Amino acid sequence: QEGRDKCKTKKLMISTFFLLLLLLLQEFGIHSNETFVVATTDRIVLDFDRFKELRDDTTLYLLQHEHQVLPAATEEKISFMPHYDTLIKSGTYEYYASENKESLAYPLAELIDNALSATAKNAGTRIIEIRMLFDESLGKPAVIVLDNGRGMTTKQLNKWAVYRHSKFTKEKSTFARKEEDYVRPDPVPRSLNSDISYFGVGGKQAVFHFGNVVRMISKPVGLPDVHELVLSEEDFEKKEKNKEDIYSTTILNRKPGDCSHVSEDERFLRTIIEEEPGKESFTAVVITGLKQNHVSFLKDEFVVWTRQLAHIYHYYIHGVNGNDMRQGSKKTDHQSKIDIQVRLQIHLNTFELIASKEPDFFQTLYINSAADTFEFKASTAPDGGTVEGVLRYHPFLYDRETYPKDPDTIKDSLDADDFENEPGLVNQEERRIFECYWNGRLIPGTKVTEFDWCSCKGAKGGDIPPECYSRFSGVLFTDDNFQVTTNKMTFMDLELKLKSKDTIFTLGLNGQKEFVQWLKNCHQNFDKQIKFVGFKGITTRTDV
Amino acid sequence: QEGRDKCKTKKLMISTFFLLLLLLLQEFGIHSNETFVVATTDRIVLDFDRFKELRDDTTLYLLQHEHQVLPAATEEKISFMPHYDTLIKSGTYEYYASENKESLAYPLAELIDNALSATAKNAGTRIIEIRMLFDESLGKPAVIVLDNGRGMTTKQLNKWAVYRHSKFTKEKSTFARKEEDYVRPDPVPRSLNSDISYFGVGGKQAVFHFGNVVRMISKPVGLPDVHELVLSEEDFEKKEKNKEDIYSTTILNRKPGDCSHVSEDERFLRTIIEEEPGKESFTAVVITGLKQNHVSFLKDEFVVWTRQLAHIYHYYIHGVNGNDMRQGSKKTDHQSKIDIQVRLQIHLNTFELIASKEPDFFQTLYINSAADTFEFKASTAPDGGTVEGVLRYHPFLYDRETYPKDPDTIKDSLDADDFENEPGLVNQEERRIFECYWNGRLIPGTKVTEFDWCSCKGAKGGDIPPECYSRFSGVLFTDDNFQVTTNKMTFMDLELKLKSKDTIFTLGLNGQKEFVQWLKNCHQNFDKQIKFVGFKGITTRTDV
């Protein structure tokens, strides 16, 4: 205002507030009869108390008054490191009830995905063990996922902890081992490529969904040491309080079998560590600080979530043709090589399940009640994605439909039969018949409706009764040319792409000529209506 | 092995590899006839090339040979700062097609959520402008969301950039302005509390879903300066390459209207900056580096996504009773106060829409075709969540059902009428009739099925025809006592909780006695079947 410009900024770092004021008077040649204020860029005027809290690099204004307009633009340095909740809360709001089923199988699946990736090149059996230790005599409650895969070096373990560091993140260093460059796997049937890592977030989301402490224990193949890394919410809070570096910690390197560092409340770790010397390589993910509601669910709904897991990994466990238990079905040798074991230990009672031997009631039911299958392929332009598809016909036999009902909902719908098939229902939803698998594992939140070519809407009618169009189930298989959400619960736009007019279907890959013909054959050969057409004699049934 | 322990670790920071080796020989008293190696903890043996790449704080082993077992455990410091993809990719895999509709309205909604929060305490009209500038004469393509809300101080702008820093994150500092302590809003009807911030991720996910550069321009209420913050993928990459601090940058502080820093390819900013001097406070979110497929969608599907936005914010725009256009309906004064404007500018053609005046075809259709409503409340134990609910009866009139069909699917289903009401359909899905609003805004991915008390399954039959049970639509309203996923696309477990046996319903809040009685009345009073019951004379209809 007086021709002299008193608004200056300067980074200041001195020891007392008064010294600061003195210096300012000098530096800017302010007369003692002029008023001035020192303020932050948010125009909070500095007083003695606030001065003590100043960070060294805070930008300050020297102003005639609090509301003076800046005559010239200023720049101010800020730091915006992601809050540690990035890790700690990453899983909290991710695994929601899908199809109205509780979701704990889905965060667990992230850890099984990682174990499947890690064991992809195993020569022998790929063993994945889930141990739920809820027996107080062993220490605090823990969820452990163990695999006999390739393990992690300290460098890989470090990367595991870096949120969003994925296999696609490029790095150039002479310390990078050659094996580390990511190579996209060749296409395989049903996309069972065991390459189920994508975003660099899954493991962290999963462990912090269940609890607030994770201990990663890993021995990399070909190297002698075991590495341990612990991340915990409490530790983050402590570091924040002490103004320490939030994202720093230490990895413990030790020889296999050495459990000298194990504390009493984690004594269950000893059993695991004692098993180490016999193993060439392994990874154990140990989750503690478990949320109480999750522990209750894992205990009480053991059958539900193990069944869901078996559903998610059906084709990894049983091979490309699934769990076909009927005589004469082709078995692939793939089948015997993946072993997913679940063990729940409560008060010295142990429940064990070998997922491979447990039918999952979903795919298994569909596969084994199918009279015939119809295979097809879809190519979506312009991205060049390919989808394999299977339709399965579930015939009408004598007095009932054989289309499997979800065992969880059978009870609910028993008394609904009176109304559910009544005409007059408006706003009826389309039939979502296709379950969808991505890189071989189920994406539980996406079900695709029937396509035009297999819908009764497009049918030219005539000799196939419309009921036949509701007698098939379906499965779709894609690789990661199609995108899924980071929680692997939902496809981004699979259905939209498949329903696009640019998508080309190749139908009848397993020898069928065309869909309508297949359906007609199914109806004629497999549907059995009881019709009395006159007495022909007495037949003794030998097939029951 | 020889009684002397040659495995030591030491942090080393010296200038040449040979000096290192000499020092090691000395330090550990190694005789010149003994062999030894220096290796990283990943057992990569150090040679001259690798030595040059060592970081100052790398932990090294001095070993007899590469595979020697560690006699004692070692600790190694690591840093695991989240990769900058945490920000840059945060939105990429989040906004998927929901109900098979493209999803760009949903990331936009995150920015509107923020604008609604920011304008909650506005005295005058709350104005939210979405400007899509796809006209090359203005510079590169840009999406801009502008609001006349309270704006952000540099400190708040800094926090905006901190991933996962939410309103719940506690902070103690004498620099914190008092207004900053979070106060939970009081319960309001339909939970229209304008408090739609929760996770500290929405804004970042949204902008990086659309593009790879964001410029935040904000002037906080009561303070004189405008603040600008730019985050860009390119800048992150540059910093990584130059080994600079990834999560540091500068905020520009300047006076309103000062556009001296604007570059030619962002000249559209000038218009916005020139508007500044007239405004007490504002925030502009300017997204550039737009993904081409998103630009195409925004242009080509203008009607689709604006309609979806109007659907999401129906109750904010129209007030607690929604857009009831019929005579005699109560209007609330809330209605006139929120103004969401959308402007699309392509090659000098401008399309403008004021969302408040545009019917959205979803809630508007349901509300205006309802003959009567039935209100209820649900309390879920033990968390104490409360849900408000409305059922709306859409009567059968003479020759047709008046239940609104989604305009997007009407075309598809025209030729489906032949089969869709046929009996014999198996595996029929339940009717998902309830749309669900959270803190007043739609959560598009969750639709709740009917409850036992309003389902024809539980009905005792008798005097209400079953079709009546398929003639109502519904809406549920909750606040954030119920959790949603971080992308605000899906409720975590709303339906599970509502269907729990511990949930208590209070039915008939708007004066109805009980549901079955209401439904019966609706049927008797509103459904009109044409029945010929004998000639009664000729009536001239004046109502058409």
Ligand SMILES: Nc1ncnc2c1ncn2[C@@H]1O[C@H](COP(=O)(O)OP(=O)(O)OP(=O)(O)O)[C@@H](O)[C@H]1O
């Ligand atoms: N059991 C394991 N064995 C070996 N390496 C593992 C194991 N689990 C995780 N890793 C390594 O840690 C990395 C990070 O795992 P995380 O699950 O967090 O993300 P991701 O698998 O890369 O991606 P996504 O988000 O799709 O899960 C993996 O890429 C893999 O290299």
Ligand SMILES: Nc1ncnc2c1ncn2[C@@H]1O[C@H](COP(=O)(O)OP(=O)(O)OP(=O)(O)O)[C@@H](O)[C@H]1O
């Ligand atoms: N338009 C705006 N005006 C004023 N402040 C804003 C605006 N947009 C964002 N902010 C501030 O920035 C913060 C971060 O926004 P962001 O959307 O990233 O996360 P959030 O809203 O806190 O949580 P959510 O993940 O639920 O969106 C907000 O909490 C708010 O304080």
Ligand SMILES: [Mg+2]
């Ligand atoms: Mg993973």
Ligand SMILES: [Mg+2]
């Ligand atoms: Mg937000």
